[in-house]
Amino acid sequence: MILISSCFILLINAVTSRQDKYLSYNRITSLILLYSIFLAFNSLDIICLGTGIGIYGGLFLITSIRQNFVVFILILSFFILQLISFHNRDFKYLKKPLIKQISDNIEKTERNAIIDLSGIIDFPTIILFILVGAVCLMSCCDLITMFLCLELQSYGLYIxxxxxxxxxxxxxxxxxxFLLGGLSSCFILLGSALFYVNTGITFIEGIYALYSSTDVMLIQSQDWILNLFENQVKEEWIKTNEVNPIESFDISLIILSIGYLFKVSSAPFHFWSPDVYDSLPTLVTTFVAIMAKISIFIFMLDLVHFSSEAKTEFFWTDILLISSFLSLIIGTVVGLVQTRIKRLFAYSTISHVGFILLALTINxxxxxxxFIFYLMQYSLSNLNFFFILLSMGYYLWYYHSYYLLKDQLNSPLQLIIQVKGFFYKNYMLSLCLAITLLSFAGIPPLLGFFGKQxxxxxxxxKGFYFMVLIAIITSVIGTSYYLAVIKLVFFSENNDIIKEHYNETINTWNWNYIKSELIKTKIIKKKIRLLSTSLSLMISCLTLIILLFIIKPDPWLSSVKILTIMLFNS
Structure with a gap:
């Protein structure tokens, strides 16, 4: 459905003579996603989905976990697309000529902002192609299709x-x-090639079965042979014996996992993500930071779970455990010294990836x-955080914040200090931000607390006492930079003023006072409305999910438990 719709929208773009109907294209894509969600949700009723359904000659395998996450990422994509499906700000109520200079500048900024944020007609088409790669990646059962689907998703993200x-x-x-993503793809391709060299097959389920049986046969044959010889002969036999195929299996998976750790920005392969997240427009960062990780983690879930039977002295998942440890440390400590809000969020994400990898490694x-619960709740919290970040950016356009920053049309909110005193601009939006940040910190009874718990x-x-200690310490330390942002929002003075070239007579006034005076004199006939209904509704719903999860947790937790049991019984 998504692939056919992508081709249909491409055809429309090719033959249309109007290139200014970007809102219409975004809304059509939203309807396509809604219909795709409906189809994917209805397929969950298929009884044999628990054991898996092979399609296209076994190249793809549809299971309950994978299909549920297909529905999940489609819902997230629908929410993200609403950011550019409606105009979020309206300044037409400002009358002339009393504040003509202010109005002209605001309308010019508004017009430029709309062009930068929503006027690209190819935006929904690229999102659909990324979703095709993500959905196929979660369901692939072959190394070749895995690499192709991963690259389809990655190239869409690059574009x-x-x-x-x-x-x-x-x-x-x-x-x-693009360059570092290409490097990580090289690692994935090398690991896949080593699999094929050692086994002669690319079917992932076949590789699991082969190495599970080889492990048992190898141990039995080694024990029987070594019991026939003296100690000196045993040592010579071990030295001259061929390489353990299970060890080569571990090496292949280690190389493969390094490529995936690059993709999910886990330490020590995280160095690209703070710069990329901070420099990209906030709207693009919303999609890149959330959607790029979910499909890879779901594929890694099957990789870890079904390869766990072929364990050796140093199993390949130990590198995931090391990466989890480094992610917890680096994401927390380096985040303490950040002054830019998206860089702070990038290091916060690295820290939370450490929790996800820890749950994945234990198996x-x-x-x-x-693992499933944490991945879902953190994705929702991330989405809400970016919605709030964009909404605050609209307010900074309106208030004409005095910070002169590069690329402030695409990312109006860049510095942490820009949220100073935001409570006096919009107290409800500030409250939603505080709830989301406290959920990131794991403060009970919010949604993030249950994931960490x-x-x-x-x-x-499972006996990982040291990792538990590190996770608790880093969570406590990481709470400090979340609380620092909340302190700036609620307990600092609002210093935003009108720029001097707008009107010399009011250049030192607080804009809240100007607004109240204009309303009193009926120059402004209605209350200021900077956010669209769709954006306000999405922020409200996501915040209520984070806040009120403790009231009715059973449906979500029961669903996650059922999916996990089906995975272990498959």
Missing amino acids: LSSIYRNSELAIGAALTY TLESIQA MVLSAALD
Whole structure:
């Protein structure tokens, strides 16, 4: 459905004579996503979905977990697309000539902002192609299709990152993302090639079965042979014996996992993500930071779970555990010294990726349940955070913040200090931001607390006491930079003023006072409305999910538990 719709929209773009109907294209794409969600959700009723359904000659395998996450990413994409499906600000109520200079500048800024944020007609088409790659990646069962689907998703993200050609920072970030993404793809391709060299097959399920049986046969044959010889002969036999195929299996998976850790920006392969997230337009960062990780983590879930039977002394998932440890440390410590809000968010993401990798590495019933729950709740919290970030940016346009920054049309909110005193501009939006940040910090009874609690509980049951200690310490330290942002929002004075070249007589007045005076004199006939109904509704719903999860947690937790049991029984 998504692929056919993508081709249909491409055809429309090719034959249309009107290139200014970007809102219509975005709304059509929203309807396509809604219909795709309906089809994917209806397919969950298929009984044999629990054991898996092979399609296209076994190249893809549809299971309950994968299909549920297909629905999940389609819903997230629908929410993201609403950011550019409606105009978010309206300044037409400003009358002339009393504040003509202010009105002219505001309308000019508004017009430029709309062109930069929504006027690219190819935006929804690129999103659909990225979704095709993400959906296929989660369902692939062959190394070749895995690489092709991953590259389809990645190249769509590269194009999306460079789509704002008027932004020097965005082009630089897109080039960095492309080069390092290509490097990670080389690791993935090398790991896949080693699999094929050692086994002669590319079917992933066949590789699991082969190495699981080889492990048992190899151990039995080694024990029987070594019992026939003296110690000296044993040592010579071990030295001259061929390489353990399970060890080559581990090496291949280690190389493959390094490529995936690059993609999800996990330490020590994280160095590209703060620069890329900070330089990209906020609208693009919203999609890149959320959607690029979900499909890769779901594929890694199957990779870890079904390869766990062929364990050796140093198993390949140990590198995931090391990466989890480094992600927790680096994401927390380096985040303490950040002054730019999207760089702070990038390091916060690295820290949370450490929790996700910890749950993935343990590979027990409880840990996989924690992994699925954490991935879903953090994606929702991320989405809400970016919605709030964009909404605050609209307010900075309106108030004409006195910070002169590069690329401020595409990313009006860049510095942490720009949220200073935002409570006096919009107290409800500030409250939503505080709830989201406290959820990131894991403060009860918010949604993020339950995700961290489930991961730590699974790690304690499995004996990962040191990792639990590190996770708790880093969570406490990381809370400080979330609280610092909240302190700026609620307890600092609002210093935004009108720029001098707008009107010399009011250049030192607080805009809240100007607004109240204009309303009193009926120059402004209605209350100021900077956010569209769709954006306000999405922020409200996501914030209520984060805040009120404790009231009705059973449906979500029960669904996650059922999916985990089906995975272990498959």
